Amino acid sequence: MTELPKALQEWFDGRGWSVHPHQRDMLDRSRAAQLLLIAPTGGGKTLAGFLPTLAELTEAPRQGLHTLYISPLKALAADIRRNLLIPIEEAGLPIRVEDRTGDTPSSRKRRQRADPPNILLTTPESLALLTSYEDAARTFHGVERVIIDEIHALSESKRGDQLMLALARLQTLAPDLRRVGLSATVEDPQAIARLMSHGETPTEILMADPGPDPDISMLQTDVAPPWSGGGAAYAIPAVLEQVKQHKTTLIFHNTRAQAEIFFHNLWLANEDSLPIGIHHGSLDRGQREKVEAAMVAGQLRAIVCTGSLDLGIDWGDVDLVIQVGAPKNVKRLVQRIGRANHRYNAPSKALLVPANRFEIVECVAALEAVKAHDLDGEPRGPGPRDVLCQHILIAAASGPFDADDLYAEMAAAGPYHGLTRDAFDACLNFCATGGYALRAYDQWQRLKQREDGMWQLRDPRSAVRIRQNVGTIQDTDTLKVRWRGRGGAPLGEIEEGFAASLTKGDTFLIGGQIVRYEGLRELTVEVSRDAHKKPKIATFMGTKFATSTQLSDRILHLFQQKDWPQLPRHTADWLRLQRDRSRLPQPGRLLVESFPHDGREQFVAYGFAGRNAMQTLGLLLTKRMEEMGLAPMGFVATDYAVLIWGLDAVVDPRSLFDAEALEDGLDGWLAGNAVMKRTFRASATISGLIERQLGGQRKTGRQATMSSDILYDTLLRYDPDHLLMQITREEAMRGLVDFSRIRDMCERVGDRIDHVRLDRVTPLAAPLFLEPGRVPVKGTAEERLLEEEVTRLLNESGLAAVDLTARPTPASTG
The missing domain is CATH 3.40.50.300 (P-loop containing nucleotide triphosphate hydrolases)
Incomplete structure (x- = not known):
């Protein structure tokens, strides 16, 4: 059993603390090449990650970087620094700790590269930037450990892919680097272990006592x-x-x-x-x-x-x-x-x-x-290629590289273990030329191959622009909000689209305060106080969650109970009424209901595929219904159902849910859709095709949108198989439209579709009529309604029998 150094042990004793079993295990296994600790929130996992570092630096003080700590949040890095300094200062340990995030002054950042602290606390984006400098080998010389905190949070986004590529570069610079991952309780520890693994070296998993149930x-x-x-x-x-x-x-x-x-x-x-x-x-x-x-x-x-x-x-x-x-x-x-x-x-x-x-x-x-300790999660796909393109440019910014070596380095990163050489070469060609349709433009001629086979930046000055645009976080297009007047204090940000909808005098909520819109001044929204009106609501994007597959499945199984003693009486009565009047959705089957209401035919499909997927399903079903002459007029979607209204009843819904036909419809719909353009803009920005930062100035959302839309339309017309178009479709399918969950639903259900035709709204469908966000469908329904309205007006005016299409006969001239 590894003992703590005397100074550290005395600090623990002085506080009346003892080392937890999993923290002791981390000390004992401190020489492991790759180690993942799964511990409950509040279980002291961050201290467990740092104990070997504190012990090693206490017993063998040294200069230079020993441990790199990666946090998903700048605030978390700052908080860890405050907490870490307590034992270091109180125990008198000879250890220097600093953090480095986007908020760190540039003078301190320069100094840290030349004279790094013993422990550097940073974020994935800042680490990627550090690896992009020519002096990265000196900065990271002798680094021994990297601690990835809250790795489960990073694993759910492209920040995790970016981090693993940066660590692969770090492993090249420091081959003996030991990796430590710290995670809260997750549904699949093996998946997190594979993400953080390097090459063929397996990651050891240490499970802490989960503690008492909440x-x-x-x-x-x-x-x-x-x-x-x-x-x-x-x-x-x-x-x-x-x-x-x-x-x-x-x-x-x-x-x-x-x-x-x-x-x-x-x-x-x-x-x-x-x-x-x-x-x-x-x-x-x-x-x-x-x-x-x-x-x-x-x-x-x-x-x-x-x-x-x-x-x-x-x-x-x-x-x-x-x-x-x-x-x-x-x-x-x-x-x-x-x-x-x-x-x-x-x-x-x-x-x-x-x-x-x-x-x-x-x-x-x-x-x-x-x-039941039954956690949920979606399986990770392969590492995205737009992040890989960005990493190639980062590598070029740090100096010339050999393509074989860079490919081997990237393929060793966990998310890219399955990376083929052809896929890598396609990304390299894109970074070098912009791809077939764009190779004639100088601005995308970024890399060149020297006579000795090494690749380098065509213009060394472009390294600055690459560094300015490093990162995978896609900020929504926002504008700053400040109190009116010179030097007005900042309040936060709102979306550009929401700001564009405001007129002087409109009110909205921000920071819990009702403010009055006064105008736009130098791309800043100016507001004044107004506590008397009911506000509009600022459209903060943030993250819009969809109900997980596993939770949806639990809901469907809950429906199958004979009774529901765990539900409030009013809710249980509601479900009983649904079962009596129609039926409840079942696992492995698809319930669809149709009934007349408010002079329209209503069609409800209970897919339980999550909000994004159900929204997409609504778009695809209305497209199919339009093709079949059913005249849909609009739809609304929730996590569990889509409600479509139109002029004609659906008689046989089975033909609507053919997965192949839906995917064909999706391809046509996506090509010219705003969803695809938005996805393209994000991937084009990450891959380096579009720069959001230029010369220290950030482009407005409108400028970036115009640039990306022009590029998208050009590639769609002249080079539809361009690498970035391939990436865009992959991203749209698994992200914004979540088509995989629709496909899974269709495959799981097959032809087991229960169609219930009723004469009125059902209890389960009733809340759908109160949902906001109803999407109108433009098509034949509009034309038919217009014709019906014209006929009604003609009847009311007594002109229905007059042939208005006949032309008058010219008068006889005699």
């Missing part, structure tokens, strides 16, 4: 949830009562807009003037930092927040977590629950607040999944 239940309210909507305003009194009973409560929401609405309503009901804050990614950094400082100091009783507080920062004395709205994903719910009682072996306390009647069912299914 104390989690649904919030009891005097008022039943509404049939639709996501604000949960009905629960405000009950939530306030819980806030009063606890020290600090985190109130999580799934979107920033919902958080703003809830905070506003909570504040209006806060008659006791309890100190309450709001925290989300669209708020000004200064405002977020004030809230964070107040949380750490224990000055706030509640914080309304989004995923910005999901990860492992230890925010003061939080003793209750409230999740408003269905969690959509069990794994994310467990992560959020862990924010409460953030201590080892202390049960977390959490309450779920369904926003509407259907979410009660989803919340019960999520509660059962948490109790």
Whole structure:
């Protein structure tokens, strides 16, 4: 058993602490080449990752970089630095610690490259930048360990792919580098282990004691949830009562807009003037930092927040977590629950607040999944090629490279273990020339091959532009919001599209305040205070979650119970009524209902494929119905169903759900669709084809959109098989349109489609009529309705018998 150095052991003893078993195991296995620790939130996994570093640097002090710590959040890196300095300073350890993020002054960044600290805390983007410099070999000389914190969070986005490519470069510079991954409880530890692995070396997995089950239940309210909507305003009194009973409560929401609405309503009901804050990614950094400082100091009783507080920062004395709205994903719910009682072996306390009647069912299914330790997650696909293109440019910025060596380096990274040489060469050719349709333009002639076979930048000055555009986070096109007047304090950001919809005098919510739009000044939205109007709601994008496949499956199985004692009476009665009047959806089958309502034919498909997939299904089904002459007029989609209304009834729905025909329809629809162009813009930016930063200035969203739309239309017309067009289709299929879940649904269901024809709206369909976001369909229905209206008007005027198409006979001239 590895012993702690005396100074560290005395520090633990002085605090009355003992090393947890999994922290001891990390010390014992500190020489492992690749090690993944899975530990519950609050289990001290970050300290477990650092203990071997502290021990090694205490016993053998040295200059230069020893350990690199990677965090998914800048705030987490800063928080870890504060916490890490406590044992270092109190135990008098000879260790220098610094952080490096986008907020670090450029002078300190330059110094860190020449004289790195013993421990450097950074983010995937900053690490990628560090590897792009010519002096990267000197900066990383002698680095021994890399700690990847919250690796499960990074694994869910392209930031994880970018990080693994950067680590592959780091491994080339420091072949003996040891990797340590730290993760909260995940559904598939092997998948995380494969992600962080290098080459053929397997990653060892260490499982910590999961600790006690959380104390989690649904919030009891005097008022039943509404049939639709996501604000949960009905629960405000009950939530306030819980806030009063606890020290600090985190109130999580799934979107920033919902958080703003809830905070506003909570504040209006806060008659006791309890100190309450709001925290989300669209708020000004200064405002977020004030809230964070107040949380750490224990000055706030509640914080309304989004995923910005999901990860492992230890925010003061939080003793209750409230999740408003269905969690959509069990794994994310467990992560959020862990924010409460953030201590080892202390049960977390959490309450779920369904926003509407259907979410009660989803919340019960999520509660059962948490109790059964049944986590969810989607399988990872291969590493995306737009990230690979960016990495090739990063490698070129650091100096000339050999293509064989770079291919071997990239193929050793976990997400790219299956990378073929042909795929790599296609990306290299794209980086060098821009591809067939663009090779005539100098701006995309970025690489050249020397006579000795090495590749290098065609213009060395382009290295600066490459570094300015490193990263995979695609910011939505936003504008800064400030109080009116010179030197007005910043409030945050809103989307460009939302800002364009505002006229002077309009009001909206930001930071929990109602503000009045005064105008646009130098690409900044200027506002003044206005507390008297009902506000518009700023369209904060953030992340829009879809219910996971596993959670949807649990809901379908819950429907099959004979009775539902775990549901509130009103919800159980609702499901019983659905079963009596129609039927409930079943696993492995597809329920579709059709009935007349409001003078239109209604068609409902209960696909339970998640919001993105159901939205796409609505688009594809209406396209198919239009082709079949069924005159659809519009649709609305939720996580569990799509409702389509039109002029003609669907008699046989089976032909509508042919997966091959749907995919063919998708190809045609995607080609000229805004979804495809948006996806293209993101991939073109990541791959380096479009630069968002130029000469230190950021292009506006409108400028970037115009550039990408022109490029997209050009490639679609002249080079539809261009590498970037291939990447765009792959990304759209698995991201924004989520077609894989539609395909899975069709394959799982086959011809087992239950079509129920009724004479009225069914209980399960009723909430769909109250959903916002109804999408109209332009087509033959409009023409037919216009003809019917003309006929009706002619009948009313008595002119129906007159042939208005006959031309008058010219008068006789005699």
